[in-house]
Amino acid sequence: MQPTSPNFKQNAREAIADDPLQAALAKLAVGFPMRRLEAAQRLPEFEDLRDQARDIKNHVLENLDQYLEAYEKKVTDSGGHVHWCRDAKEARETILDICRKAGAKTVTKSKSMISEEIAVNAYLEENGIEPVETDLGEYIIQLRKEPPSHIIAPAIHLSKEQVADTFRNAHIDLAADRDLDEPRSLLEEARAKLREKFLGADVGLTGANMLIAETGTNVLVTNEGNADLTNNLPRVHVVIASIEKIVPTLEDASTILRVLARSATGQDISVYTTFCTGPRRPEDLDGPEEYHVVLLDNGRSEMIGSEFHEMLRCIRCGACLNHCPIYKSVGGHAYGWVYSGPMGAVLIPNLIGMEEAQHLPNASTLCGKCESVCPMRIPLPKMLRKWRERQYKAEMGSATARWALKSWAWLAKRPALYRRVMNAGVALLGQFGGQGRFKSLPLASGWTSKRDLAAPAGDTFISQHHKGARGDQSGALMRKKVH
Amino acid sequence: MPETSKPTVGLFVTCLVDLMRPVVGFAAVKLLEDAGCKVEVPASQTCCGQPAYNSGDKADTLDIAKNVIAAFEGYDYVVAPSGSCAGMIKDHYPEAFADVPKWLARAENLSAKTYELMSFLTDVMSVSATNAEFSGTVTYHDSCSGLRELGIKDQPRALLSSVQGLKISEGNETETCCGFGGLFCVKYPDISEKMVDAKVDDIVKTGADTVLAGDLGCLMNIAGRLQRRGVDVKARHAAEVLAGMTAAPAIGEPVEGE
Ligand code: SF4
Numbered sequence: 001m002q003p004t005s006p007n008f009k010q011n012a013r014e015a016i017a018d019d020p021l022q023a024a025l026a027k028l029a030v031g032f033p034m035r036r037l038e039a040a041q042r043l044p045e046f047e048d049l050r051d052q053a054r055d056i057k058n059h060v061l062e063n064l065d066q067y068l069e070a071y072e073k074k075v076t077d078s079g080g081h082v083h084w085c086r087d088a089k090e091a092r093e094t095i096l097d098i099c100r101k102a103g104a105k106t107v108t109k110s111k112s113m114i115s116e117e118i119a120v121n122a123y124l125e126e127n128g129i130e131p132v133e134t135d136l137g138e139y140i141i142q143l144r145k146e147p148p149s150h151i152i153a154p155a156i157h158l159s160k161e162q163v164a165d166t167f168r169n170a171h172i173d174l175a176a177d178r179d180l181d182e183p184r185s186l187l188e189e190a191r192a193k194l195r196e197k198f199l200g201a202d203v204g205l206t207g208a209n210m211l212i213a214e215t216g217t218n219v220l221v222t223n224e225g226n227a228d229l230t231n232n233l234p235r236v237h238v239v240i241a242s243i244e245k246i247v248p249t250l251e252d253a254s255t256i257l258r259v260l261a262r263s264a265t266g267q268d269i270s271v272y273t274t275f276c277t278g279p280r281r282p283e284d285l286d287g288p289e290e291y292h293v294v295l296l297d298n299g300r301s302e303m304i305g306s307e308f309h310e311m312l313r314c315i316r317c318g319a320c321l322n323h324c325p326i327y328k329s330v331g332g333h334a335y336g337w338v339y340s341g342p343m344g345a346v347l348i349p350n351l352i353g354m355e356e357a358q359h360l361p362n363a364s365t366l367c368g369k370c371e372s373v374c375p376m377r378i379p380l381p382k383m384l385r386k387w388r389e390r391q392y393k394a395e396m397g398s399a400t401a402r403w404a405l406k407s408w409a410w411l412a413k414r415p416a417l418y419r420r421v422m423n424a425g426v427a428l429l430g431q432f433g434g435q436g437r438f439k440s441l442p443l444a445s446g447w448t449s450k451r452d453l454a455a456p457a458g459d460t461f462i463s464q465h466h467k468g469a470r471g472d473q474s475g476a477l478m479r480k481k482v483h
Numbered sequence: 484m485p486e487t488s489k490p491t492v493g494l495f496v497t498c499l500v501d502l503m504r505p506v507v508g509f510a511a512v513k514l515l516e517d518a519g520c521k522v523e524v525p526a527s528q529t530c531c532g533q534p535a536y537n538s539g540d541k542a543d544t545l546d547i548a549k550n551v552i553a554a555f556e557g558y559d560y561v562v563a564p565s566g567s568c569a570g571m572i573k574d575h576y577p578e579a580f581a582d583v584p585k586w587l588a589r590a591e592n593l594s595a596k597t598y599e600l601m602s603f604l605t606d607v608m609s610v611s612a613t614n615a616e617f618s619g620t621v622t623y624h625d626s627c628s629g630l631r632e633l634g635i636k637d638q639p640r641a642l643l644s645s646v647q648g649l650k651i652s653e654g655n656e657t658e659t660c661c662g663f664g665g666l667f668c669v670k671y672p673d674i675s676e677k678m679v680d681a682k683v684d685d686i687v688k689t690g691a692d693t694v695l696a697g698d699l700g701c702l703m704n705i706a707g708r709l710q711r712r713g714v715d716v717k718a719r720h721a722a723e724v725l726a727g728m729t730a731a732p733a734i735g736e737p738v739e740g741e
Binding site: 455 | 496498501502503509524526528530532535536539546550631659660663665666667672673674681703704706707708710711731732737
């Protein structure tokens, strides 16, 4: 998709004025964090598991080439095929090629952020193949032609009324006056529609939460079971995954599974956790005849060893979104691409370029909440600051802001001059600040457009202190009551 | 305590307190002296450099930080009435000088003895109570850097609970960012407004008449929004209350009679 990240400010303004979106975000803001906290508190070793999960991925990233080769060998040994793809285009073409060879008309899909990243749906459609999203949320946004607004809850931005409208517009073969008031009826309608698709699909395309090197297995985590129908029913199963999804062993996978659902939704484990290894074996009752893994780089290998290396530990749990006050204010679409929230703000510039995504690392207070909940202990604020450093070096952003910062820094490095200038400035502001604050002030409109600005309360502390002032201590000495 | 055994504290007053709200500086001096410290205020201090650091201006950050290190490394302790500035010195100086070996050791040395005011009082000077009085109900906002970089949560509450007449009413979202974020609040005013509105709503729900915090940046943001919305809740730095220096008007309030 064409990123709208350059319009982040405008996107954000519209999102803040969007009432259904705000209602949805208000619900998310309470639900997910509360459930995560409860899940973490139920498990005494949760913090240790976070350390272990981080260490596993650190180890993988240091030895990624070896693990990828080991993984490929296992997949091949089990009768599957691995396709290495450098970028989105190669991945799309590879998938199309597999579909064509399978004579596919319809491809069922279970939720995959990588498939969003490479925009494979539009590409398949252009080439006469119908992709059908089978995760309920993804199905809804596919009908609406929208990108996901959350990495684990793609349609979280919609109300159930909006979903009902979407279904009425899309499922025109059904009675127009049917009752769609309850979430249950929406679910059942989607289920009925999708059942036909599951049975008719020639290829099933899934993502992978992890790829296990010791067994050549891909792990799929869902709550709807749609991934299982996607990988089992069609003749061909295609897995699309990026290279950093590797973990060494089944044991490692289970460590990460223990933090994944707890961080994401507060579940101890997701409803379905599926392990797929190769195509159907003679003794298997079901399973695909062909098994392909499309292994995507798309900028990851460049991140290795860079200041964004640690981002590659991300397991896409969504906790950083659920806890981010910026995300909770503007939702996912404002970020303008398929990822969002703190992980998106770090990742998107890596994937679509720093210029296009320049707002994202800046639109953060660096409050640190994301890092405090990230199961993989990814230092997200630090990396946002790294993007700001790169931008500063590249002289991006407003020239006026840069000039103001430079002038201030110049002054801050010259204490004596700084003191004289600040004393004068404070005296000047103090003259006009008789009401204790300003409702508007030239050069400070960014501040005063939204809030009053307190006026300086007297001469600077340092000048008063050096004249021997001690402040008004009457309150302390006389135990005077104040209101 | 005899003069000689008193620890000397260099007060890093912070640029905002210095310029906007001197009473916080006086309160800090009083609290530190009452706790048995000898307090000095080096005149060569300006700012910790955080605005430059968070804007990606690494070169200026390092230059400003070098000034701070030179001005403060001679003291036993460095104390700031701000979790944000203390966090900058404590956490981010060593990080910023990571590949400047000549300065790294000095940055780490300063980091090891730098504290936020209230946690310094409780954790280092073992202060458990002050003799101040304040009649009213307050709610406390946990500033992000203090909370998440320095682990400051219980210390201010412990001290405040010793203030006679003071009642604490906790909000549900005390740990949620107020939307200040330094330059963030002027660069992204719409998002910042949304965040500070949520903060104001949470404060109003507590029924408190005063909101306290340990960082003037957050407080000016919150006070400014309270006032813009016409909400009658005052904002003060917690040190003012702890030092009994609440005769002066609250943040952004006019001097009585003017
Ligand atoms: S950055 Fe951390 S919290 Fe965010 S999605 Fe990735 S693993 Fe989850």
